[in-house]
Amino acid sequence: MPTLATDPLHARFAAIVGERHAISSPSELRTYECDGLLGYRIRPRIVVLPATTEEVAACVRLAHEHRLPIVPRGAGTGLSGGALPAEGGIVIGTARMTRILDVDLPNRRMRVQPGVINLELSKQLAPHGYYYAPDPSSQSVCTIGGNVAENSGGAHCLKYGFTVNHVLGARIVLADGSVVDIGACDGAADAPGYDLMGVVVGSEGLLGIVTEIVVRILRKPQATRTLFATFPSTDEAGTAVSAIISHGILPAAIEMCDQLAIEAIVAATGVDWPLDVGAALLMDVDGVALEVEQTAEAAQGLMRASGAIEIRAPRDEAERLLMWKGRKAAFAAMGRISPNYHVQDGVIPRKDIAVVLREIAQLGHDAGLRIANVFHAGDGNLHPLVLYDARVPGEEAKAEAVAGEILRVCLRHGGSVTGEHGVGRDKACYLGEQFTEDDLATMKLVRAAFDPDGIFNPDKLFPTPRLCGDRPGPYVPHAIERSGEAGRG
Amino acid sequence: MSDRLSVAGVTPGRVLAPADRIELASIVRDLAAGGRTFAFVGGGTDLELGNPPRALDAVIRTTALDRVIDYAPEDQTITVEAGMRLAALDTLLAQHEQLLPIDVGDRQNATVGGAIATNAFGARRHRYGSIKDLIVGIEIVRPDGVTAHGGGKVVKNVAGFDLPKLMVGSLGTLGGIASATLRVFPKPAVTRAVLARTAADGALLRAALDDPSLEPSAVAHHPAQGGVVLTFAGSAASVDGQIAHFAALAATHGDALEELDRDALRRCEAAEAAVRGSGAWRWTTSTSIARAQTLAQPAATALEVGYPTFGVVLASAADDPSLDAFAAQRDSATVFRALPARVRGTVDAWGEPPPAWRIMRALKHNFDPQGLCNPGRFVGGL
Numbered sequence: 003m004p005t006l007a008t009d010p011l012h013a014r015f016a017a018i019v020g021e022r023h024a025i026s027s028p029s030e031l032r033t034y035e036c037d038g039l040l041g042y043r044i045r046p047r048i049v050v051l052p053a054t055t056e057e058v059a060a061c062v063r064l065a066h067e068h069r070l071p072i073v074p075r076g077a078g079t080g081l082s083g084g085a086l087p088a089e090g091g092i093v094i095g096t097a098r099m100t101r102i103l104d105v106d107l108p109n110r111r112m113r114v115q116p117g118v119i120n121l122e123l124s125k126q127l128a129p130h131g132y133y134y135a136p137d138p139s140s141q142s143v144c145t146i147g148g149n150v151a152e153n154s155g156g157a158h159c160l161k162y163g164f165t166v167n168h169v170l171g172a173r174i175v176l177a178d179g180s181v182v183d184i185g186a187c188d189g190a191a192d193a194p195g196y197d198l199m200g201v202v203v204g205s206e207g208l209l210g211i212v213t214e215i216v217v218r219i220l221r222k223p224q225a226t227r228t229l230f231a232t233f234p235s236t237d238e239a240g241t242a243v244s245a246i247i248s249h250g251i252l253p254a255a256i257e258m259c260d261q262l263a264i265e266a267i268v269a270a271t272g273v274d275w276p277l278d279v280g281a282a283l284l285m286d287v288d289g290v291a292l293e294v295e296q297t298a299e300a301a302q303g304l305m306r307a308s309g310a311i312e313i314r315a316p317r318d319e320a321e322r323l324l325m326w327k328g329r330k331a332a333f334a335a336m337g338r339i340s341p342n343y344h345v346q347d348g349v350i351p352r353k354d355i356a357v358v359l360r361e362i363a364q365l366g367h368d369a370g371l372r373i374a375n376v377f378h379a380g381d382g383n384l385h386p387l388v389l390y391d392a393r394v395p396g397e398e399a400k401a402e403a404v405a406g407e408i409l410r411v412c413l414r415h416g417g418s419v420t421g422e423h424g425v426g427r428d429k430a431c432y433l434g435e436q437f438t439e440d441d442l443a444t445m446k447l448v449r450a451a452f453d454p455d456g457i458f459n460p461d462k463l464f465p466t467p468r469l470c471g472d473r474p475g476p477y478v479p480h481a482i483e484r485s486g487e488a489g490r491g
Numbered sequence: 492m493s494d495r496l497s498v499a500g501v502t503p504g505r506v507l508a509p510a511d512r513i514e515l516a517s518i519v520r521d522l523a524a525g526g527r528t529f530a531f532v533g534g535g536t537d538l539e540l541g542n543p544p545r546a547l548d549a550v551i552r553t554t555a556l557d558r559v560i561d562y563a564p565e566d567q568t569i570t571v572e573a574g575m576r577l578a579a580l581d582t583l584l585a586q587h588e589q590l591l592p593i594d595v596g597d598r599q600n601a602t603v604g605g606a607i608a609t610n611a612f613g614a615r616r617h618r619y620g621s622i623k624d625l626i627v628g629i630e631i632v633r634p635d636g637v638t639a640h641g642g643g644k645v646v647k648n649v650a651g652f653d654l655p656k657l658m659v660g661s662l663g664t665l666g667g668i669a670s671a672t673l674r675v676f677p678k679p680a681v682t683r684a685v686l687a688r689t690a691a692d693g694a695l696l697r698a699a700l701d702d703p704s705l706e707p708s709a710v711a712h713h714p715a716q717g718g719v720v721l722t723f724a725g726s727a728a729s730v731d732g733q734i735a736h737f738a739a740l741a742a743t744h745g746d747a748l749e750e751l752d753r754d755a756l757r758r759c760e761a762a763e764a765a766v767r768g769s770g771a772w773r774w775t776t777s778t779s780i781a782r783a784q785t786l787a788q789p790a791a792t793a794l795e796v797g798y799p800t801f802g803v804v805l806a807s808a809a810d811d812p813s814l815d816a817f818a819a820q821r822d823s824a825t826v827f828r829a830l831p832a833r834v835r836g837t838v839d840a841w842g843e844p845p846p847a848w849r850i851m852r853a854l855k856h857n858f859d860p861q862g863l864c865n866p867g868r869f870v871g872g873l
Binding site (some may be wrong): 109111131152153163164180182184186188190191193194195196197198201205222223247249250251252289290292293296350351352353378381382416417418420421422425433437438440441444448449451452454463 | 631676870
């Protein structure tokens with residue numbers, strides 16, 4: 003491989019992680035050019051796949067010594083370009099750090115390496131009656147380390163909270179290669195001092211790289227009831243969600259699909275949802291059996307009062323799983339109804355769902371583009387999918403513009419430009435619309451405390467004049483997403 | 492008045508009371524420009540916490556900042572100024588059958604900002620989490636007087652670094668809290684508490700916590716009452732069903748349950764508040780369920796309340812001689828919330844700095860390069 007001879011650093015990284023796990027040949031590097039946001043591609047200089055904290059630290063030290071930017075990478079399923087390599091920099095992948103280090107049932111915690119797949123935690127815990135709560139739609143392929151970086155959510159975060167509410171402590175490698183434990187690693191619930199763990203979760207790889215993670219695990223609820231309800235339009239479905247939330251009901255999840263999304267999901271998964279409805283809600287209620295029954299009853303009443311056409315429960319566990327599989331594969335299903343689509347992620351107050359969906363529909367109408375909606379309605383986390391055909395000149399740019407305008411609608415309603423996909427490269431320029439210069443400068447004070455030279459994940463999250471001239475490319479589904487193996491949002 | 496406002500035993504030169512958030516920022520700006528040291532004080536109910544500040548030119552009293560900025564009951568979020576008393580917030584939320592499930596000793600006086608800055612919690616943390624889990628947005632005044640925001644008003648949000656969490660428990664050493672947005676919760680239809688006369692490390696409690704038929708909203712061990720109090724909240728049928736189930740479980744362990752009425756429950760909670768300000772040693776040891784059983788504590792200790800799933804609060808008389816040795820040897824999970832005057836300044840409230848103290852020091856330096864905000868009160872002299 004010619005690069006071995008031309009890149010003198012290859013041998014030094016290979017000495018740390020082993021020859022097989024230091025990658026610098028152009029053909030192999032191609033895999034690492036982008037993450038789930040396929041429109042941006044940068045070829046890194048070297049990719050290293052360390053197996054231990056010590057190897058990570060040695061790689062970081064070497065990179066630091068040569069002032070090479072470092073981009074941490076989990077499974078590369080992120081949708082905001084958080085794992086997009088830096089020009090001339092290294093990528094530290096956690097693909098080999100897949101060990102579960104400790105399962106501590108009495109204390110309800112688990113210690114894992116960052117490359118462990120999200121779903122693997124719950125699989126390991128299932129025989130004991132426990133599980134790990136955050137369930138991003140990509141949970142069959144995404145890693146816990148990536149979840150920490152992005153503060154990943156998921157449908158069931160409505161009741162149980164996000165990654166940040168379930169990570170207790172971590173071992174982190176800092177920019178100078180030093181290793182420290184943050185948060186509550188030693189069995190305590192709290193650690194004195196600033197809540198560094200709370201800041202590292204969701205910091206999108208800008209503060210360091212976590213090499214061990216201590217998570218909280220939960221006992222499985224006694225009972226779960228799933229309801230599927232259809233509505234004439236998103237107005238009634240949105241009203242139903244607002245009514246359920248404002249009534250004080252806390253379901254485990256409430257997801258909404260509009261007519262276009264239903265059409266795509268039915269085509270892709272064969273689930274027998276009716277096609278002649280305007281919207282559907284998929285809801286889980288869980289907890290103590292008696293409470294669950296009553297809550298489900300109350301929610302059904304509110305759905306009917308809001309104009310539900312039909313409310314049904316899955317016949318059995320197999321149908322329940324199929325319904326949820328349909329929901330989690332929804333983004334990929336869009337391929338059935340549109341050659342291309344742009345995934346958006348924004349948040350609004352839950353009381354505004356119906357009106358915001360109308361505003362979004364209007365944006366699509368004005369641009370002559372269809373917009374499908376499939377999202378976490380219970381916490382107001384929208385995922386509008388702007389459908390377009392890249393072969394039609396100008397449509398792609400139009401779709402991007404509409405997607406951008408949707409974020410501005412979210413901001414006008416007092417919301418956020420991202421609820422779970424992160425800022426990354428994709429939304430750095432929108433962050434300046436959500437926060438003031440002073441807000442961003444204050445966040446940079448935090449970054450400088452961890453990484454004074456900005457060696458970790460440069461050109462991400464914070465808006466810069468250079469970045470904000472860039473234009474994102476079209477959203478292209480990942481291969482595993484097309485196959486329906488894992489979903490988005 | 493200024494005596495009551497002494498911070499970990501240090502009396503401020505003066506007390507300033509801004510009328511609104513704009514004045515709060517301008518006061519901080521002026522103090523910073525003059526190189527003056529200052530502390531933010533809300534209700535003043537936890538002023539024994541931390542080490543004595545190295546200097547304290549002024550206290551900034553935030554209690555006039557008590558406005559509601561935005562309350563969206565149907566969205567279950569509220570944005571209030573930092574000086575709002577928790578009791579006032581409770582009254583407001585009750586109009587919409589909602590509540591903020593954060594347990595604070597003295598709700599009449601304690602403020603929202605103070606609860607955030609001290610990371611206050613109690614028995615309901617078992618279900619609702621701590622204030623870290625409920626805060627979604629914050630407005631701070633940095634030590635240089637610049638106002639900055641983090642998070643937002645919606646319940647789900649990953650835009651930017653999580654400044655709200657950074658401020659929780661930071662004890663005003665990175666700046667002052669001007670306002671915050673918090674998640675609030677529907678008031679359960681029925682709330683009932685039962686006392687099981689069992690030890691905090693007993694088999695009954697472990698069985699209850701492991702039983703999927705039981706989802707207590709609060710769990711606390713009250714030694715003065717002689718047992719563990721489990722609170723159940725929800726619909727009447729569900730609460731009745733859970734208590735019946737727990738009673739049956741208790742019977743298999745040879746234990747009987749006793750229903751606690753509102754007054755009895757309040758007496759349990761008041762026991763912890765009573766020792767505040769008395770000059771006694773008072774400390775918390777953070778723990779997890781199983782680890783609680785092996786905690787080494789001095790013999791003369793009075794356990795005020797135990798939270799079997801996350802920690803214990805203990806106290807001992809000011810003249811208890813065993814405490815000096817305990818203080819010297821305790822592990823990092825133990826924090827002194829109050830120290831007798833005789834050891835203040837010699838016993839470190841926080842103990843050995845945690846492994847990541849270097850990052851904390853850098854944070855403090857970046858936010859407060861002149862070292863003006865509560866200097867020396869926090870972990871490792873920050």
